[in-house]
Amino acid sequence: MKKDATVLEENGEEAKKQASKFSIAYLSERLDDFFGQVDTFTRFTLRFFKEAFMPPYEVNEFLKQCYLVGNKSLPLVGLTALIMGLVFTMQSRPTLTKFGAQSWLPAMVAIAMIREISPVITALICAGKVGSGIGAELASMRVTEQIDAMEVSGNRPFKYLVVTRVMAITLMVPLLAIFSDSISLLGSFIGVNLQGDTTAKLFLSHIFEKLDFIDVFPAIIKTFFFGFAIGIISCYKGYNSNSGTEGVGRAANTSVVQASLTIFIIDMLAVQVANFFT
Amino acid sequence: MGTAAAEKSSPEGDIITIDHLKKSFGGHEVLKDISLKLAKGENLVIMGKSGTGKSVLIKCIVRLIEPDAGEIKILGKDVLKLNADELNDVRKKIGFLFQSAALYDSMTVRENLEFPLREVRKKNEEIEQMVEEALKNVGLLDVIDKMPSELSGGMRKRIGLARTLILRPEVILYDEPNTGLDPITTREISKLIVELKDKYQTSSIIITHDSECARITANRIMIINEGLCVAEGTYEELEKSEDEFVSSFFTKQD
Ligand SMILES: Nc1ncnc2c1ncn2[C@@H]1O[C@H](COP(=O)(O)OP(=O)(O)O)[C@@H](O)[C@H]1O
Ligand SMILES: [Mg+2]
Numbered sequence: 001m002k003k004d005a006t007v008l009e010e011n012g013e014e015a016k017k018q019a020s021k022f023s024i025a026y027l028s029e030r031l032d033d034f035f036g037q038v039d040t041f042t043r044f045t046l047r048f049f050k051e052a053f054m055p056p057y058e059v060n061e062f063l064k065q066c067y068l069v070g071n072k073s074l075p076l077v078g079l080t081a082l083i084m085g086l087v088f089t090m091q092s093r094p095t096l097t098k099f100g101a102q103s104w105l106p107a108m109v110a111i112a113m114i115r116e117i118s119p120v121i122t123a124l125i126c127a128g129k130v131g132s133g134i135g136a137e138l139a140s141m142r143v144t145e146q147i148d149a150m151e152v153s154g155n156r157p158f159k160y161l162v163v164t165r166v167m168a169i170t171l172m173v174p175l176l177a178i179f180s181d182s183i184s185l186l187g188s189f190i191g192v193n194l195q196g197d198t199t200a201k202l203f204l205s206h207i208f209e210k211l212d213f214i215d216v217f218p219a220i221i222k223t224f225f226f227g228f229a230i231g232i233i234s235c236y237k238g239y240n241s242n243s244g245t246e247g248v249g250r251a252a253n254t255s256v257v258q259a260s261l262t263i264f265i266i267d268m269l270a271v272q273v274a275n276f277f278t
Numbered sequence: 279m280g281t282a283a284a285e286k287s288s289p290e291g292d293i294i295t296i297d298h299l300k301k302s303f304g305g306h307e308v309l310k311d312i313s314l315k316l317a318k319g320e321n322l323v324i325m326g327k328s329g330t331g332k333s334v335l336i337k338c339i340v341r342l343i344e345p346d347a348g349e350i351k352i353l354g355k356d357v358l359k360l361n362a363d364e365l366n367d368v369r370k371k372i373g374f375l376f377q378s379a380a381l382y383d384s385m386t387v388r389e390n391l392e393f394p395l396r397e398v399r400k401k402n403e404e405i406e407q408m409v410e411e412a413l414k415n416v417g418l419l420d421v422i423d424k425m426p427s428e429l430s431g432g433m434r435k436r437i438g439l440a441r442t443l444i445l446r447p448e449v450i451l452y453d454e455p456n457t458g459l460d461p462i463t464t465r466e467i468s469k470l471i472v473e474l475k476d477k478y479q480t481s482s483i484i485i486t487h488d489s490e491c492a493r494i495t496a497n498r499i500m501i502i503n504e505g506l507c508v509a510e511g512t513y514e515e516l517e518k519s520e521d522e523f524v525s526s527f528f529t530k531q532d
Contacts, residue, residue, distance in 0.1 A: 056397075141383075149380040152340045153394040153445065154370035 044236050048166055051159045058164050065168035073129050073176060077122050081180040084117055085109065085187025090194065106192060106203050107210035113184040114211070115219050120267055122177040123226035126169065127259040131234040134165055135255030138238025139248040147239070162239055166231035173227030174220055218274040222266060229262040292351075293318050293449055293481045294339065299348035301334055308334050309345070310505030316449070316481050321471070323484045323496035325527050330502050332485045333377065336451045339483075340372055341365060353448065373447035373480075377454045379438035381426035387413075388422050391441050398445075412440040415477075416470060432463035436470070443474065450474075452484040456491055468494040489517075489528045501527065 089109050096102050138161060141147050150157035185207070192198050198206075234255035241247040294316040301309040308331035316322050326332050337343040339350055341357060350357045355368055382390050391409045400408075413419045416436040426434060435455060442450060455471065456464040468491040475482060484495055492499055493513050501509040501516070501524055509516055509524045517528045 137384075144378055144383075145376045145380040146382055148337075148342050149374070149376055149382075149441075150393070152342065152369050152372065152374040153441075154366045155394065155396060156366075 040240065041236055044240070045232055047158065048163060048232060051156070052163050052167065054159075058160050061160060061164040062168055065164050066172055069126070069130050069168050069172040070176070072133065073122075073126050073172075074179070076125050076129065077176050077180050078183050080121055080125060081113075081118060081183035082187040082190075084121060085113060085184030085189075086191040087187075088112065088117070088184075089188040089191030093191075093195065103206065104210075106188060106198075106206040109188045109191075110185055110207040110211060111215050113188070114181050115215050116267075118180040118184050119177045119219050119223045119226065120263065122180045123173055123223065123230065123263045124260055126173050126176065126227070127230045127234075127256055127263060130169060131230045131255045131259045132252040134169075134231070134234040135238040135241075136248050136252035138162075138235060139241035139251035142239065142241050143244060143248060158239075162235045165235055166228065169231035170224055170227040173230065174223040177220065177223040177226075214274070214278055218270060218277075222270040225266050225270070226263050229266060230259045233259045233262060291318070292316060293320075293353060294483070295349075295351045296339070297349040299335070299338060299345050299350065301331070301338060301343065301345045307505055309338070312348075312502070312505070312507060314500060314507070316483060318481055319475070319479055320497045321475060321482050321484060321495050323486060323492045323499045324502060325486065325492060325499060326502035328487075331505060332502060333453055335502070336374070336453060336483060336485065339451060340369055340374055370445055371448050373442035373445065373450040375435075375438050375442050375450065375452045375455055377457065379434040381429075381434055381437060381441070383426055385426075386422075387418075387424055387426070387429075387437055390426070390437065391444055394441060394445050408444055412444045413437075415443060415474065416440045432459050432467070435459065435467060439467075439470065439474075443478075446478065448480060450480050450482040452482060452486075454485050454487070456486065456488055464488060464491060465494070467491075471495045487527075492527075 089105065092108060093102070093105060096105050096108065138147075141161070147157045147161070150160065189198075189200060189203050192203060234251075237251040237255045237258070241251040243250075292315045294314070296312060296314045299309055299312045300307075312335060314322070324332055324335070334343055338345045339352070339357070345358070352368055353371060355364070357365070357368060360368060381387075382393060385393065388409060391412055392405060395405055395408065398405075409422070410419060413422060416439055418433060418436055418440070421429060421433065421437070426437070429437065439455070452471065456467045459467070468488075471482065471484065472495055474480065482495075484491070486492055486495075496513050499509075499511060499513060499516050500507055503523065509519065509521065511519075516524055519525050
């Protein structure tokens with residue numbers, strides 16, 4: 001008898017849980033959760049700006065992080081850029097030939113690469129390689145109490161860990177994007193030469209005839225924002241991770257997903273802003 | 279500053295005083311009402327079952343966790359009212375040995391020990407000397423250039439202890455310094471705690487489950503259960519206790 005009663009009760013609980021997924025209470029709970037996240041993220045970002053400008057500066061750690069970011073992503077960024085430049089050239093050739101605009105090929109590829117493809121691809125690669133690494137690293141430092149240990153020894157872990165990493169990525173993504181631009185042009189040059197014969201000089205003069213300041217400048221500016229987004233999101237996820245070992249994997253994963261999404265959103269806004277000024 | 283006089287009058291008295299400390303997580307009351315005093319040069323051992331909030335208690339002392347209510351004074355300073363810079367100054371006088379040792383994975387042993395000294399303006403040779411002395415104290419000078427991942431559990435704890443000692447803290451908080459170690463290493467660490475106390479006149483709070491560690495290190499023992507202090511006294515007093523719960527900490531389980 002008694003057993004049945006408890007079973008019934010449990011079923012009732014279960015049903016309540018099911019129903020509650022669609023209830024207003026559940027919705028408001030999720031909204032609370034969401035705005036709570038927004039709130040802590042905003043505080044985290046503000047704290048970054050506050051501590052970034054306050055001495056002492058962690059120059060050595062900053063340089064080390066710059067080196068690590070570059071070292072981790074340089075080969076992958078280079079290889080991807082080379083292939084993208086090559087493939088994009090080969091894909092565009094038939095269409096341009098059809099319209100008799102074959103001489104436009106180098107410039108068109110260069111503009112597409114520099115304005116859009118290269119910055120976004122570079123940022124996505126960095127989000128995947130560096131962002132996930134930072135998310136996991138800081139989360140595991142949190143779980144194993146290393147961040148607490150820094151704090152109780154009177155050192156400032158936020159400055160040492162977060163500020164240096166965010167600044168390093170913010171600086172390195174633009175540099176990597178410029179590197180990627182150049183390599184993709186090399187890829188395009190190879191692509192152009194696969195059918196036909198163009199000297200490097202002619203290839204470059206074709207490009208620089210058509211390439212404008214407005215093609216290059218906004219594209220580089222936006223990569224700073226890409227870098228900052230990757231850094232601040234992955235540091236936030238890692239630094240505030242608080243749920244044991246599984247949190248480490250989750251921090252790495254959500255860092256990549258949210259950073260990538262943010263990169264596309266920034267990209268979309270950047271187009272609007274750039275168009276506004278032209 | 280009305281507390282200035284009080285601050286001056288206390289140096290010979292209590293190093294830490296905690297009054298009516300409370301802390302809950304969600305609805306779960308972890309610390310219900312804890313008060314304690316730590317005298318200068320004293321080793322206070324805190325015992326209690328796993329999950330009774332011993333770690334929470336000593337993390338409150340250094341404000342890694344913010345308590346809900348109560349008062350904590352360290353070296354005459356009201357810790358809960360300090361701003362970030364003042365808190366950092368107090369923290370530098372407190373050593374904290376984490377349950378997991380919390381060595382910095384990405385740094386060598388040497389860099390681990392140098393890390394707390396980063397804000398101390400000293401010459402390189404002096405820092406080198408301090409690092410070596412700290413390692414000698416724990417008998418591990420030969421692993422100075424190893425990474426933490428190459429060390430055994432006992433070695434990690436001892437390196438953690440060396441890192442804690444390097445700032446010459448007046449107070450050391452040990453969170454289970456010998457849990458998860460074999461009996462011999464356990465005894466070595468307990469003896470080390472006593473040696474360090476005699477050498478540097480530190481006052482300590484030591485959390486442990488191990489009755490032998492308590493016997494070796496404790497001047498006084500406090501037993502915590504369900505967020506309250508249930509017994510207090512010297513090792514000899516508590517060992518003879520009639521209370522079943524208290525004496526269960528001192529019976530050898532073979
Ligand atoms: N940051 C936290 N958030 C929520 N609950 C916590 C937190 N830290 C500790 N607790 C809870 O407090 C209780 C006591 O934990 P702890 O102090 O680690 O126990 P122990 O006495 O074994 O050191 C546990 O039930 C734990 O779940
Ligand atoms: Mg504990």
